[in-house]
Amino acid sequence: MLPKKLFMLFCVLCLCVSISHTARGGGRGKTGRRGSRLYNSRMPVIIQHRNLASKNYYENKDGAKIIKASHFELEYMLGRKITFFCMAQGLPRPEITWFKDGIELLYHKFFQVHEWPMGNDTMKSKMEIDPTTQKDAGYYECQANNKYAIDSRGFRTDYVMVTY
Template sequence: MKVPWRACWWWWTVVVLLVLLASLDLTEGKRAKGRGKKGRKYGSRSSITKYKSEASAAYYNHNGGAKITTWSHFESEYVLGRKIVFMCKAMGSPRPVITWFKDGIELYAHSFFQVHEWKEGDGDIKSKMEIDPATQMDAGYYECQADNKYAVDVKGFSADYLLQFE
């Protein structure tokens, strides 16, 4: 008895492998733009290159839009019981507001978490976020978001703890 080609398990294996290979981005082994380890998005959001109208292009490319100019390193390792510090400096007109997030959730002040802000010049703002003392629960993905009425800019930071033996 001859088995039809549709019933052959190897045929379906080949089809699945071809579909998977076709969906992979094999551009010289580089990571996709804007992606870090484990596919997490970090850094600024990519800029929009196609606009529906001249008005939308003028809105997104406004000179006074919030822009983060200085920020902490992307990956940080901290020692348990010590202090974690992240910095973020932004500019814009009107002056941007800086908001801190951990794993996508906005951070609010508590006894072990503090945010210090300094206004510099006409449209600059500097923000320092501190966690002291750091625990295992503080490991995660942090974001600094600067926004005003013209734009939003986001920078991300990954933090993980180190085990120190004395």
Template sequence: MFDDIYAARGGGRRGGSRKTGRGSSRMQIFIPRNQDGVNYYDNTNGARIIKSSHFEMDYMLGRKITFFCMAQGIPRPHITWFKDGVELYAHKCFQLHEWAIGNDTLKSKMEIDPTTQKDAGYYECQADNQYAIDRRGFRTDYVIYT
């Protein structure tokens, strides 16, 4: 069995028809999987994110930003939040709220209030259980209104 993995070279396109000034191409790469890999990655009980925030968000300095992630799996997945690849831990401006729904779903909301310029960046929520890991990413940037 083969799995599709896409690799981007030389810039590429992001969102809609907006092009960068560089040339872009996408090349499809096929990686064969053995039966153990198929059992792990295609497991029906594996953690998967079923709802999440939008990909890009602009925020006003001093206001609250909120990210949402809902994951399903058996056993119920654990959700971890990251900013620029580093796991987020509690501090005075960061709040995390989680709700268990049934035996297989976890809902997580991450808030930063008040926001500063340092809060701009790339955030991810990662859902994992013993069978799989799933991630969603969100990009933020601040705006200044005059």
């Protein structure tokens, strides 16, 4: 039987190898750069709770959780529309905020967010950019939060050039 510290080190190394493999394009469901499809947009995370308070925060049954979201990768044609979708659940109903490359997105005439409250515990949100430019390529994220927890989902996007 392995000592506990050695076992934890082994788990961390396995996770690092898995992340490295996925970042290089390996993993299940990947069919190449163009036309790729990933089946799971969430990287597994091992959370070791240090105390009861942190466990209650991360595993709170009323905490904000994203229950549906767009696919992880999207390639768009310049001048066309980008659309991302997020649905979150929690009590109180979560608020959804959109980010690009880590910076909160603010409204402008080419960027719109539509939200639909559903019942007292669910929020649907759709983010659209129309028309798109080269500057719209990047990493987008929807973040759902309420007073108990925060959950987020990320989406990578890049443009394609069509030549005739």
